[in-house]
Amino acid sequence: MSGMLRQRRIGTAILMAVGLVGAVAVAPTARAGPVVAAGVTARVAGFADLVWYNDQTGETQIWFMNEHRLVRRSTVVDANGVPALVGPPFRIVGISDKDEDGHPDIVWHHDQTGETRIWFMKENRIVRQATVVDQNGAPALVGPPFRIVGISEMDYFSYDDIIWYNDQTGETRIWFMGREKILSQATVLGENGLPALVGPPFRIVGISDVNGDGPGDIVWHHDQTGETRIWIMNIDRIYRQATVLGENGQPAFVGPPFRIVGVGDMNSDGYADIVWHHDQTGETRIWFMRGERVIRQATVVGENGQPALVGPPFRIVGVSERYG
Numbered sequence: 231m232s233g234m235l236r237q238r239r240i241g242t243a244i245l246m247a248v249g250l251v252g253a254v255a256v257a258p259t260a261r262a263g264p265v266v267a268a269g270v271t272a273r274v275a276g277f278a279d280l281v282w283y284n285d286q287t288g289e290t291q292i293w294f295m296n297e298h299r300l301v302r303r304s305t306v307v308d309a310n311g312v313p314a315l316v317g318p319p320f321r322i323v324g325i326s327d328k329d330e331d332g333h334p335d336i337v338w339h340h341d342q343t344g345e346t347r348i349w350f351m352k353e354n355r356i357v358r359q360a361t362v363v364d365q366n367g368a369p370a371l372v373g374p375p376f377r378i379v380g381i382s383e384m385d386y387f388s389y390d391d392i393i394w395y396n397d398q399t400g401e402t403r404i405w406f407m408g409r410e411k412i413l414s415q416a417t418v419l420g421e422n423g424l425p426a427l428v429g430p431p432f433r434i435v436g437i438s439d440v441n442g443d444g445p446g447d448i449v450w451h452h453d454q455t456g457e458t459r460i461w462i463m464n465i466d467r468i469y470r471q472a473t474v475l476g477e478n479g480q481p482a483f484v485g486p487p488f489r490i491v492g493v494g495d496m497n498s499d500g501y502a503d504i505v506w507h508h509d510q511t512g513e514t515r516i517w518f519m520r521g522e523r524v525i526r527q528a529t530v531v532g533e534n535g536q537p538a539l540v541g542p543p544f545r546i547v548g549v550s551e552r553y554g
């Protein structure tokens with residue numbers, strides 16, 4: 231990717247990459263500000279956007295955000311400017327700036343053929359489509375019991391990576407990507423170096439850099455207790471686990487009708503935030519995070535400053551991160 235490292239990957243993340251992880255104590259509050267290193271094309275993290283999908287019409291709609299404020303909404307269109315309407319068996323499985331051009335790209339999975347397809351976007355327009363391929367250039371077709379649970383930068387190398395979960399074994403698997411090509415694969419390992427196998431009632435609800443050190447972290451939710459749990463990752467290995475704490479410092483247990491619909495840095499401070507949706511009122515609520523701690527909450531508001539309440543047939547299918 232021609233040296234286009236993200237700013238926030240510079241620093242502790244690189245030390246971790248060369249095996250100094252044990253020597254690096256990352257205190258969230260002591261996180262250094264953006265640093266521009268020589269020879270690196272610096273990028274400024276932007277606000278994450280929300281992506282909605284209409285189950286009836288097949289419309290995909292991007293909400294360009296400024297923190298919890300909706301700036302404008304746009305329907306995704308094809309190269310000719312015509313709304314790109316897509317339905318089952320294709321399903322949106324993640325949003326990411328896969329080619330790091332500052333625009334969120336949309337990742338689809340075909341439930342029957344197992345194809346993973348990427349829409350490379352410029353704002354709300356599809357500029358290129360590609361099928362994910364293996365090292366030999368052949369389409370990488372994968373289906374149940376594996377399913378895609380997130381797209382995130384896991385190794386701070388090359389492009390955003392695709393994370394799979396195996397519903398039968400509880401394995402979490404990472405495809406390290408070079409644009410649409412799989413460069414390598416790895417099973418997520420626990421602190422003890424063995425595969426970290428987890429099943430229901432825990433469920434992966436989002437993947438993004440929660441502690442601000444670069445690599446994406448894996449966010450789980452417990453369907454019964456309402457606990458939100460984070461695997462702080464060092465590439466494919468769990469570095470630390472933490473339960474999300476509320477503003478009062480106590481574990482924050484939340485369950486239905488609130489549901490986590492994505493994780494991404496909504497206020498551009500380097501720490502991923504947790505986005506909830508209320509199934510009954512249509513409220514979208516953001517937990518602004520500092521590591522595993524909620525520091526502030528806000529309801530998403532529309533262009534008029536009023537709560538933007540949206541429900542079926544629309545649902546949030548992903549939270550992007552913008553760079554540039």
Ligand SMILES: [Ca+2]
Pocket residue numbers: 383384385386387388389390391406407
């Ligand atoms: Ca990567």
Ligand SMILES: [Ca+2]
Pocket residue numbers: 438439440441442443444445446447462463
């Ligand atoms: Ca991280």
Ligand SMILES: [Ca+2]
Pocket residue numbers: 494495496497498499500501502503518519
């Ligand atoms: Ca944030």
